[in-house]
Amino acid sequence: MENPGSANDTLLHQVQRLNWTLNVISRSNSVLVHAQDEWSLYKGVCESITSAEGFPLAWVGIPRLDEQKSIEVFASAGSATAYLDGIVVSWGTSSEGNGPSGRAIRTGEIQFNNNMLLSPQFLPWVERAKKHNLQSSFALPITLSSGEIVAALMVYSEFPDAFGDAELKLLGQLSADLGYGVESLRTRAAYEQALIENQQRAQEVVTLLENSVELLAYTVEIRDPYTAGHEKRVSALSVAIAKAMGLDEERIRGLRLAATVHDIGKIQVPAEILVKPGPLSDIEKRLVKEHPTVGYNILKQIDYPWPVAEAVWQHHERLDGSGYPRGLLGNEIILEARIIAVADIVESMFSHRPYRPALGLDAAFAEVQRLSPVQLDQNVVQACLDVFKSEVFQLS
Incomplete structure (x- = not known):
């Protein structure tokens, strides 16, 4: 017969995880509304996540098209950001690409790792994780409506088994929200750039018109x-x-x-x-x-x-x-x-x-x-x- 206390602890743990996930989504959506560019969006989301106790690190990685298919740390927050110093991560098929962020970018699927220190896939970063007491993590792909994966959000907890299946569905919504936010920011940036280019072209046209006027005036004066x-x-x-x-x-x-x-x-x-x-x-x-x-x-x-x-x-x-x-x-x-x-x-x-x-x-x-x-x-x-x-x- 199951220990009632143990069952209650499990239920409490599940409620806490769901509550944390809902809070993360709520805070992240607030960041989405106010972000002025992609970096401020990613930075704000990382700060929202790490403001909760027990989550010392969140970072966003950008896939690069270099020979190593490296992942660049674009934004980060938390008390354990030193974990990222000199880190090598890839979205290719090497050992550095077999971690959660690489697989998230490569497959477009959320990656959970509830006991990183015992996972063979996490072997290249185990010593780092031990040093900063990182026990579990998830990687969230950030995908545009076109299907392009533009980044991965990595979140770490000090506790093992910090994430479960119930959170998976909610985090899927966060992934979609972040993708929408990035797309909106890029659309706005493209629109603003188009305005700047149009203004530049308009200025060039005006300059030509002014030059034509000067030429016409000179034509009169020499006569x-x-x-x-x-x-x-x-x-x-x-x-x-x-x-x-x-x-x-x-x-x-x-x-x-x-x-x-x-x-x-x-x-x-x-x-x-x-x-x-x-x-x-x-x-x-x-x-x-x-x-x-x-x-x-x-x-x-x-x-x-x-x-x-x-x-x-x-x-x-x-x-x-x-x-x-x-x-x-x-x-x-x-x-x-x-x-x-x-x-x-x-x-x-x-x-x-x-x-x-x-x-x-x-x-x-x-x-x-x-x-x-x-x-x-x-x-x-x-x-x-x-x-x-x-x-x-x-x-x-």
């Missing part, structure tokens, strides 16, 4: 030496105005490009008209007034992420509809074009022209104030005046 630098100065002033108005950096970037080529359409105007020292005839004026439309037709073919072409088309429009080439009114004119319009007037009056000497900043300020708010945006004009009053910008 019209009297306005050499005009577009760059208008661009610099436009950016200063936009910053004073609190526009975001990305919008300012597009504004800078548009201002840099706002006169690109003048490549269609005969050079002798551009450098003519006297008044223009009506026909010549009509030709010059076509340059916003010509510029728009050139730039609309380039897929800028900003309204570059539209700003160039509108930079001679006025709020009261008196501008050209379309006679737009009020809010039909985008803010970028309103800013360029003010910067263009100020720079043009400040600088020398073939048909007149430079008029200076005071005259330019008086002119934009006279045209505000009927023709020019009064907020843009005020921002322009503030830029110069602050003495942080010089038109040169």
Whole structure:
């Protein structure tokens, strides 16, 4: 007849093992939720396991594709981590590959060893285990949905017979959870890497677009030496105005490009008209007034992420509809074009022209104030005046 005390002890031991297993699964799932990468996942699980009394070591091994088919200790925790110093473990068919971690990776099955010190398969590591009082262990394969085994979780106990068949089913769920966690982390990492690569490609495209704008601006300037630098100065002033108005950096970037080529359409105007020292005839004026439309037709073919072409088309429009080439009114004119319009007037009056000497900043300020708010945006004009009053910008 079985000793009742012995039966009770056995039942208590089984309950304790199940309770430990359930706690491990619960804590590991919490780690799964918060882990930022595979190492923090594995490290967190190892720490959760070894926080319980009697489990001095847990580690995760990664199979490598070297000639020895070695297993690399990737993460570990516990009071007996010195057990791993200089350890040689494999997932091949050598004696170093016949241990629980190697078989778990090779077969994809959970490996139990409830008395490691007497197991022939554990012979290469027996002395280590004795030194650190490790009596039993299990190895849990970590498998992705594709069937790829990416790691093995090794857990050691100070007691023999620390694990049983009931725990096997529960640990199978932990194995699946860890596989899901690794897969989720890899998917997220791949997504984040794709975002970085897309941003890099976008930056490369933007750089090419900016270079194309510089080239277009240079094309205009070499045809019209009297306005050499005009577009760059208008661009610099436009950016200063936009910053004073609190526009975001990305919008300012597009504004800078548009201002840099706002006169690109003048490549269609005969050079002798551009450098003519006297008044223009009506026909010549009509030709010059076509340059916003010509510029728009050139730039609309380039897929800028900003309204570059539209700003160039509108930079001679006025709020009261008196501008050209379309006679737009009020809010039909985008803010970028309103800013360029003010910067263009100020720079043009400040600088020398073939048909007149430079008029200076005071005259330019008086002119934009006279045209505000009927023709020019009064907020843009005020921002322009503030830029110069602050003495942080010089038109040169």
